[in-house]
Amino acid sequence: MSDQHDSEISVVIVDDHSIFRSGLRADLDPDLRVLAEAADVDSAVEAIVAETPTVVLLDVHLPGGAGGGGAEVLRRTAGRCPSTRFLALSVSDSAEDVVGVIRGGARGYITKGSSGAEVSAAVRAVAGGDAVFSPRLAGFVLDAFGAAAGEQAEAVDELDRLSAREREVMRLIARGYAYKEVATELFISVKTVETHVSSVLRKLQLSSRHELTAWALERRLL
Amino acid sequence: MTRPRDCAVSGVSEGLAEHLGWSVAGVRWAFALSNLAGGAGILLYLWLWALTPLRTPEGRDSASAEAPVQRRVPVPTLLVDLAAALAVLSFVAILLTGSTSILALTVPLVIALALGSIAWSRYVDVPLDPEAIRTAFLQRVGVGCGLVVLAFLVALISLQPGAGWLWLLVVVTAASAAAVAIGPEALTLRRQTAARRTEQVRDEQRAEMAAHLHDSVLQTLALIQNRAGASSEVARIARAQERELRDWLYAGAQAVERDLAADLRDFAAALELDYPVRIEVVVVGETSELGTGEVAAAARESMLNAARHAGGDVSVYLESAARSVDVFVRDRGAGFALDDVPEDRLGVRESIMGRMRRAGGAARVRPGAGGIGTEVHLHLERSEDE
Numbered sequence: 001m002s003d004q005h006d007s008e009i010s011v012v013i014v015d016d017h018s019i020f021r022s023g024l025r026a027d028l029d030p031d032l033r034v035l036a037e038a039a040d041v042d043s044a045v046e047a048i049v050a051e052t053p054t055v056v057l058l059d060v061h062l063p064g065g066a067g068g069g070g071a072e073v074l075r076r077t078a079g080r081c082p083s084t085r086f087l088a089l090s091v092s093d094s095a096e097d098v099v100g101v102i103r104g105g106a107r108g109y110i111t112k113g114s115s116g117a118e119v120s121a122a123v124r125a126v127a128g129g130d131a132v133f134s135p136r137l138a139g140f141v142l143d144a145f146g147a148a149a150g151e152q153a154e155a156v157d158e159l160d161r162l163s164a165r166e167r168e169v170m171r172l173i174a175r176g177y178a179y180k181e182v183a184t185e186l187f188i189s190v191k192t193v194e195t196h197v198s199s200v201l202r203k204l205q206l207s208s209r210h211e212l213t214a215w216a217l218e219r220r221l222l
Numbered sequence: 223m224t225r226p227r228d229c230a231v232s233g234v235s236e237g238l239a240e241h242l243g244w245s246v247a248g249v250r251w252a253f254a255l256s257n258l259a260g261g262a263g264i265l266l267y268l269w270l271w272a273l274t275p276l277r278t279p280e281g282r283d284s285a286s287a288e289a290p291v292q293r294r295v296p297v298p299t300l301l302v303d304l305a306a307a308l309a310v311l312s313f314v315a316i317l318l319t320g321s322t323s324i325l326a327l328t329v330p331l332v333i334a335l336a337l338g339s340i341a342w343s344r345y346v347d348v349p350l351d352p353e354a355i356r357t358a359f360l361q362r363v364g365v366g367c368g369l370v371v372l373a374f375l376v377a378l379i380s381l382q383p384g385a386g387w388l389w390l391l392v393v394v395t396a397a398s399a400a401a402v403a404i405g406p407e408a409l410t411l412r413r414q415t416a417a418r419r420t421e422q423v424r425d426e427q428r429a430e431m432a433a434h435l436h437d438s439v440l441q442t443l444a445l446i447q448n449r450a451g452a453s454s455e456v457a458r459i460a461r462a463q464e465r466e467l468r469d470w471l472y473a474g475a476q477a478v479e480r481d482l483a484a485d486l487r488d489f490a491a492a493l494e495l496d497y498p499v500r501i502e503v504v505v506v507g508e509t510s511e512l513g514t515g516e517v518a519a520a521a522r523e524s525m526l527n528a529a530r531h532a533g534g535d536v537s538v539y540l541e542s543a544a545r546s547v548d549v550f551v552r553d554r555g556a557g558f559a560l561d562d563v564p565e566d567r568l569g570v571r572e573s574i575m576g577r578m579r580r581a582g583g584a585a586r587v588r589p590g591a592g593g594i595g596t597e598v599h600l601h602l603e604r605s606e607d608e
Contacts, residue, residue: 017441023449061436091440091464112444113461115451135537139504142541172591174504175550176537181591 009127012051013037014044014073015059015089020112024057027116032123041065045076052081054127057119058106060090060097069097074104087126089119098137103205108132130179130194131201138173141204162200169196224277228292234270237277293347298361301339305332305365309372322379322388329376329391333398336365340402362402369399432471440464458494465491481509482518482547483540489522490538497529499536507542516581517602521549523573524598528553532595547602554595574598 009032015021016039025034035051038044041064048056060070068075074086088101088109098109107126110119111134122132133141145162162170165186172182179197183190223241225233235253239246256263276291312328343349343358373395380388446460483505490501521538528536532555539550570587578585583602590597 016437017445020441020445023445027448091436091444112441113447113464115448135502135504135539139506139539142506171539171541174506175539175597176502176535176552177591181594185591 008033009055009123010035010051010053011055011057011123012044012047012053013057014039014047014062014070015057016040016061016063024116024119027119028123029117029120032120039063041068041072041076044073048073048077048084049080052084054083054085055123056084056086057123058086058088058101060088060101069100070106071100071104074101074106078105085126085129087122087132098140102137102201105205107201108134109137110134129198131197133170133173133197133201135174135176138170141200142167142170142174145203145207162203166196166200169193170200173197223274225271225274226277228294230295231293231297232271233276233291234267234274237274238270291347297347298339298343298358301335301342302361302365305335305339306368308332308335309368313375316379325376325379325388325391329372329395332372333369333395336369336402337398340365340406344406362406366399366402369395369402373399435467435471439467443467455498458498458500461500462491462495482515482521482542483509485518486521486525486538486540486549489525493525493529498533499529500534501525501529501536501538503538503540505540505542509540509542509547516577517547517549517583517600520574520577520581520585520600521551523577524549524551524600527570527574527598528555528596531555545604547600547604549600550597551600552590552595552597554590556595574600578602 011028011032011034013021013024013034014037015024018039021037021039025037028034035053036047038047039062041062043064044056044058044062045065056073058070058073062069062073065072065076070088077084086101086106088098088106089112090097090101090109091112102109108122108131110122110132114122125132141162168186169182172185173179177185179190179193183193186193223237225237226240227233229236235249236246238244239249242249253263253267256266308328309332312324312332315324316322340362343361349355349358373392376388376395377392380392443460443464447457447464450457450460483503486505487503490503493499494501521540525536525538528551532553534554536554537550537552539548539552541548574587575585578600581602583600585601586599588597588599589595
């Protein structure tokens with residue numbers, strides 16, 4: 001499948017429910033080409049490495065492999081297909097699942113209740129190198145980095161705190177603003193908003209704040 | 223016939239005296255004397271103790287076990303004292319008579335009394351306050367040491383020629399001392415282990431069921447929402463079901479405190495059932511605010527407005543900081559200008575803005591970003607004394 005055009009976005013759908021896979025496949029915008037589907041960890045790793053799609057729609061809960069689910073797929077494909085980006089799909093709101101896949105390298109997280117158009121938009125954003133933040137995820141980030149409680153100043157490491165601008169962006173996203181609306185509200189370009197969001201994602205992935213996971217586990221908030 | 227809760231030992235004598243119209247002392251003597259007829263008194267006493275109910279406390283409709291029974295006689299102490307006296311007496315008797323045969327009767331009796339005192343404070347009259355617990359513990363230590371001394375003394379005697387079966391008493395006494403020392407702990411430990419195992423099995427079952435439902439029902443509900451379109455009735459019902467199931471699966475059985483966040487989430491769930499709307503509630507920070515306050519009422523009113531007039535997707539964002547609470551309610555409906563709303567319509571002006579003003583906060587209604595829909599912002603500074 002190396003004959004794909006540069007502009008075309010190719011997708012691999014990883015989910016253990018065949019009804020959900022076929023439903024999603026039918027709902028995705030026609031210009032997103034679905035290369036393969038996989039139902040468990042092992043076949044997912046195989047398919048992703050073989051097809052090297054632009055985007056992988058990855059269910060958080062997957063059978064097979066060592067039982068690690070979506071996070072295990074991320075771990076096992078890491079480094080083997082650097083151009084592929086991952087978008088986590090989940091029916092679960094539990095923090096351990098979502099934090100697991102985001103810290104594993106997924107570029108965003110959306111719920112399975114999202115419509116085909118929403119998923120397609122998210123796939124495009126991820127393919128373009130952006131991060132996909134749901135309001136929930138933004139709220140989680142604000143909470144986990146202690147933005148509301150005002151403990152910001154204590155963190156010394158740059159990775160452990162959000163800049164004032166990043167905080168504003170996260171707050172607006174948590175309020176349900178789209179990137180474009182955030183840009184209008186803050187008088188900045190959409191591109192700048194995307195940069196801020198990507199930087200927050202990077203911090204979320206790399207921050208060593210041990211509170212992060214502990215906090216998420218304790219609250220089941222995501 | 224009932225036993226009074228304020229009693230000497232068990233209330234049997236007092237209850238019986240009241241029932242028969244005799245004096246309490248007379249009943250006690252009757253019990254004591256009837257023991258001459260082959261121990262009938264003690265048997266009758268125990269029989270009455272087991273079968274007579276405690277008196278219903280006044281002012282209550284049922285005999286609740288919570289009302290404590292006040293005993294005037296400290297039974298464990300009495301038993302310990304009896305045991306000690308008996309032990310001392312039997313050794314005095316040995317010194318006087320030179321015969322050790324009395325030990326066959328007294329040592330088992332001493333052991334029975336000692337164990338009885340321990341059992342009493344573990345099963346009959348469990349000490350509750352720290353002082354009583356300490357006393358019971360010291361008593362147990364004392365009883366244990368006493369039994370060890372007794373075993374030692376009996377062992378000394380049994381070493382003499384012609385003692386014969388006395389070694390049996392040494393063994394029994396030593397075993398009772400050991401039972402006093404570790405028995406209660408061992409029993410507690412066993413009970414705790416059993417409880418833990420039950421808890422563990424229950425957790426495992428729950429986790430298994432949660433995993434199964436997660437893989438089947440939640441997926442199906444997500445699919446239904448996905449296929450039916452976000453605001454359709456089917457999708458709304460599926461979403462409500464999903465929320466309920468999720469709460470049940472993951473929140474567990476513990477009661478959730480009624481704070482502002484929980485209140486807004488519940489209200490959002492109720493609105494989703496009644497209106498074609500999908501409300502996402504995002505909460506940041508610890509909410510100490512109660513769900514009954516002015517902020518909650520104003521936020522509910524804003525959410526109701528959004529659901530009723532705008533529909534579609536509504537975002538609710540609640541941020542609690544140390545000194546302030548902010549609530550944003552954002553819809554994507556047709557929007558409206560506050561000036562266009564007639565004076566007599568109380569919804570926005572009174573229920574939201576007026577209410578927040580009276581509570582010492584502020585409310586702002588403005589068009590959403592890009593002129594789409596409406597956003598209500600509620601802000602309240604916490605007062606200093608909180």
